Amino acid sequence: NAGVTQTPKFQVLKTGQSMTLQCAQDMNHNSMYWYRQDPGMGLRLIYYSASEGTTDKGEVPNGYNVSRLNKREFSLRLESAAPSQTSVYFCASSEWANEHQPQHFGDGTRLSIL
Amino acid sequence: QQQVKQSPQSLIVQKGGISIINCAYENTAFDYFPWYQQFPGKGPALLIAIRPDVSEKKEGRFTISFNKSAKQFSLHIMDSQPGDSATYFCAASKDNNNDMRFGAGTRLTVKP
Numbered sequence: 001n002a003g004v005t006q007t008p009k010f011q012v013l014k015t016g017q018s019m020t021l022q023c024a025q026d027m028n029h030n031s032m033y034w035y036r037q038d039p040g041m042g043l044r045l046i047y048y049s050a051s052e053g054t055t056d057k058g059e060v061p062n063g064y065n066v067s068r069l070n071k072r073e074f075s076l077r078l079e080s081a082a083p084s085q086t087s088v089y090f091c092a093s094s095e096w097a098n099e100h101q102p103q104h105f106g107d108g109t110r111l112s113i114l
Numbered sequence: 115q116q117q118v119k120q121s122p123q124s125l126i127v128q129k130g131g132i133s134i135i136n137c138a139y140e141n142t143a144f145d146y147f148p149w150y151q152q153f154p155g156k157g158p159a160l161l162i163a164i165r166p167d168v169s170e171k172k173e174g175r176f177t178i179s180f181n182k183s184a185k186q187f188s189l190h191i192m193d194s195q196p197g198d199s200a201t202y203f204c205a206a207s208k209d210n211n212n213d214m215r216f217g218a219g220t221r222l223t224v225k226p
Binding site for chain 2: 048
């Protein structure tokens with residue numbers, strides 16, 4: 001049982017390049033989330049998808065786009081990467097977004113932008 | 115500004131000792147307070163959570179103490195073990211997972 005799988009695990013980009021981070025969950029969860037983790041900042045929500053077919057902005061959405069491809073997959077896209085987007089990105093899922101359902105996290109994508 | 119303030123940033127405890135991590139919040143609308151544990155190279159995992167209608171919740175060696183009037187909550191790890199060495203995050207949310215606010219994290223090292 002893989003849980004939440006993120007690809008790639010590591011990536012180095014140059015400023016201005018674009019890339020898509022992939023996330024898939026096999027727990028039949030309805031809600032999925034993208035966070036970024038920076039030293040001294042904890043985790044901050046970028047975008048979330050409460051259910052298949054919906055996406056909404058979180059706390060720090062600027063510079064990112066998302067796609068809920070199907071119930072299993074939720075991708076995060078950086079259209080024009082900037083050094084400020086160097087971070088560790090985590091995808092998470094929960095059965096539902098409401099009622100404080102536990103979130104299950106992937107192991108992260110470590111992204112460096114030069 | 116960070117809505118949940120966590121301290122200390124790092125903590126070193128001897129095996130068998132008690133580890134205590136503290137968090138404070140401002141938004142009185144928060145009604146759910148989880149703690150996450152994160153090992154190096156892994157994602158956070160839910161450890162224990164509490165709602166403000168109780169002052170304490172215990173699961174094994176892990177206890178959350180909650181002080182609603184002071185807007186503070188803390189994690190106590192009894193009989194700390196080297197395997198508990200990890201980064202711990204407190205968090206708070208008011209309605210659902212979409213507005214979860216995390217503390218900055220505490221790196222715990224338990225020395226054998």
